[in-house]
Amino acid sequence: MMRGALRVGLSVVVLLGLTGCAGDFRYNWQWSILTCTSENIDAGCIGPYFYWILQGLWWTIAVASAAWVIAFSLGSVIGILRTLDKPILVVVPFVKSPIYFRTRWIGTSKGIITVDVGWFLHGFANIYVTVFRNVPLLVQLFLWYFVFPELVPHDAGMWLKRDLPFPEVSTAIFCLGLYTASRVAEQVRAGINSISRGQQYAAMAIGLTPVQVYRYVLLPVSFRIIIPPLTSDFLGVFKNSSLALTIGVLELTAMTRQIEEYSYAGFEAFTAATVLYIGVTAIVMGAMRIVEARVRIPGMISLQAK
Amino acid sequence: MNETKDTTSTDGVGIIQMRHVSKWYGDFQVLANCTTSVDKGEVVVICGPSGSGKSTLIKVINGLEPFQEGTITFNGISVGDRTTNLPKLRSQIGMVFQNFELFPHISIMQNIKLAQMKVLGREDNQARNRSMELLERVGLTDQRDKFPAQLSGGQQQRVAIARGLAMDPMAMLFDEPTSALDPEMINEVLDVMTELAKEGMTMMVVSHEMGFAKRVADRVIFMDQGRIVEDATKDDFFGTPRGDRAQLFLSKILHH
Ligand SMILES: Nc1ncnc2c1ncn2[C@@H]1O[C@H](COP(=O)(O)OP(=O)(O)OP(=O)(O)O)[C@@H](O)[C@H]1O
Ligand SMILES: [Mg+2]
Numbered sequence: 001m002m003r004g005a006l007r008v009g010l011s012v013v014v015l016l017g018l019t020g021c022a023g024d025f026r027y028n029w030q031w032s033i034l035t036c037t038s039e040n041i042d043a044g045c046i047g048p049y050f051y052w053i054l055q056g057l058w059w060t061i062a063v064a065s066a067a068w069v070i071a072f073s074l075g076s077v078i079g080i081l082r083t084l085d086k087p088i089l090v091v092v093p094f095v096k097s098p099i100y101f102r103t104r105w106i107g108t109s110k111g112i113i114t115v116d117v118g119w120f121l122h123g124f125a126n127i128y129v130t131v132f133r134n135v136p137l138l139v140q141l142f143l144w145y146f147v148f149p150e151l152v153p154h155d156a157g158m159w160l161k162r163d164l165p166f167p168e169v170s171t172a173i174f175c176l177g178l179y180t181a182s183r184v185a186e187q188v189r190a191g192i193n194s195i196s197r198g199q200q201y202a203a204m205a206i207g208l209t210p211v212q213v214y215r216y217v218l219l220p221v222s223f224r225i226i227i228p229p230l231t232s233d234f235l236g237v238f239k240n241s242s243l244a245l246t247i248g249v250l251e252l253t254a255m256t257r258q259i260e261e262y263s264y265a266g267f268e269a270f271t272a273a274t275v276l277y278i279g280v281t282a283i284v285m286g287a288m289r290i291v292e293a294r295v296r297i298p299g300m301i302s303l304q305a306k
Numbered sequence: 307m308n309e310t311k312d313t314t315s316t317d318g319v320g321i322i323q324m325r326h327v328s329k330w331y332g333d334f335q336v337l338a339n340c341t342t343s344v345d346k347g348e349v350v351v352i353c354g355p356s357g358s359g360k361s362t363l364i365k366v367i368n369g370l371e372p373f374q375e376g377t378i379t380f381n382g383i384s385v386g387d388r389t390t391n392l393p394k395l396r397s398q399i400g401m402v403f404q405n406f407e408l409f410p411h412i413s414i415m416q417n418i419k420l421a422q423m424k425v426l427g428r429e430d431n432q433a434r435n436r437s438m439e440l441l442e443r444v445g446l447t448d449q450r451d452k453f454p455a456q457l458s459g460g461q462q463q464r465v466a467i468a469r470g471l472a473m474d475p476m477a478m479l480f481d482e483p484t485s486a487l488d489p490e491m492i493n494e495v496l497d498v499m500t501e502l503a504k505e506g507m508t509m510m511v512v513s514h515e516m517g518f519a520k521r522v523a524d525r526v527i528f529m530d531q532g533r534i535v536e537d538a539t540k541d542d543f544f545g546t547p548r549g550d551r552a553q554l555f556l557s558k559i560l561h562h
Contacts, residue, residue, distance in 0.1 A: 207397025
């Protein structure tokens with residue numbers, strides 16, 4: 001933790017140095033503008049701007065956290081679905097087949113018809129990841145905000161446009177969540193696939209059902225393995241949330257720009273925002289390191305599969 | 307010859323019955339028309355060169371790997387039938403792997419308790435008592451709160467055997483249980499297995515430990531290129547002249 005704090009401090013100093021002293025760059029820093037109150041009307045202050053920054057930070061954290069909840073839960077499910085390689089057979093009730101047939105997803109056994117649900121789920125998960133990972137996030141944001149309400153049935157579109165609470169924020173959360181879910185899904189899939197096949201055999205051999213195999217063996221181990229990449233995905237969602245300003249969410253970056261427009265103190269505002277972004281990132285990384293240490297398995301040097 | 311559709315017959319006394327089983331990985335045939343049966347209380351050792359399909363033969367028995375042709379029944383239940391409850395079937399067959407495959411994130415005790423509670427529905431106390439009995443039996447009671455990575459290979463394999471026995475299985479399958487072990491640890495595992503065999507456990511053991519085979523096996527199966535080439539009683543296998551491949555193989559593993 002100490003080292004982390006030191007590193008953050010150093011980064012900030014370096015940053016200030018770069019913006020303040022580089023070459024012929026002369027800038028009259030006026031930090032007081034961030035804390036000015038509306039009495040200083042002559043100074044063009046309708047602040048206090050520092051509150052604007054805190055408000056922006058609040059929305060950034062709110063959007064990122066809510067999006068992460070979606071990303072983590074949906075991404076885990078999709079990642080798991082992508083690892084299904086065995087059929088999940090569901091018996092079709094009441095219907096019997098007089099003839100024998102068997103395809104990849106439907107077949108008979110003694111007249112009983114079984115459908116391989118796993119085949120459909122696996123296919124859905126693959127398509128999901130391909131689509132959401134390969135369309136630029138900004139495009140996705142615009143599609144959800146401007147295009148999607150026009151595509152759905154008229155009433156639903158009207159609801160989205162008129163009655164959706166906090167429309168910009170909701171859309172941003174939803175969009176960021178779905179996009180990040182595709183990244184989480186890939187981490188989860190990679191984590192599960194890195195576990196040796198023998199572990200799965202062993203779990204199945206003692207009689208666990210497929211769901212239990214995941215619940216008690218594959219997931220506890222693979223989530224431990226993927227803590228570092230998941231941390232960086234969480235930081236990604238936090239940083240990507242700044243794109244939400246394009247549809248009008250007043251998060252940290254948007255607020256910073258607004259301060260610049262009102263007060264011309266752009267450098268001060270952006271420096272403050274930068275420090276806050278780095279600060280939050282450092283806190284998250286520190287927290288995840290603690291989590292990692294707490295779930296470490298005794299005696300294990302590395303969790304990677306043999 | 308082709309009995310693909312016959313999934314009901316249970317004639318014979320074999321608890322494990324395998325008839326004309328073939329399996330392919332793509333175009334590659336791993337098992338070719340394998341037929342054998344194992345009676346209750348019998349100990350069968352399977353040997354053969356690397357890649358001959360021994361592990362696969364073991365894994366199709368409890369449905370860990372699917373097969374395309376033939377029939378396998380365990381205790382009268384067809385393994386290949388799409389409607390068979392495979393998890394339930396597997397819970398009645400213990401299995402031990404070359405690389406132990408203990409679950410790394412839970413303690414030794416929890417490793418043995420897990421399936422007892424989640425599959426058999428035993429209470430925590432009951433499962434703990436049964437686990438203690440088994441740990442005592444494999445001589446590892448003092449290791450119960452450690453994690454798998456903190457144990458030696460031989461100790462891990464003994465825990466794995468205890469984990470299988472905890473389900474009170476009708477048969478045990480072993481896939482090269484000692485071949486990942488240092489020589490000084492092989493015997494501690496073989497001793498546990500020998501004792502188990504003497505108590506009348508039905509066992510199928512893939513192993514090249516011919517000393518073990520001579521001591522406890524009732525029958526020996528020799529596999530080559532996916533086929534069961536020899537399936538003989540122990541005395542016949544070690545006593546009388548056999549096919550060239552088996553002889554060559556035996557002479558290689560017995561003389562080093
Ligand atoms: N998942 C798989 N996909 C394709 N081929 C496979 C797969 N698993 C095994 N094989 C092949 O099937 C053959 C039999 O494998 P198997 O593991 O049963 O052999 P084995 O007799 O147990 O060998 P060993 O003594 O090395 O353990 C080998 O040639 C192997 O390469
Ligand atoms: Mg093998």
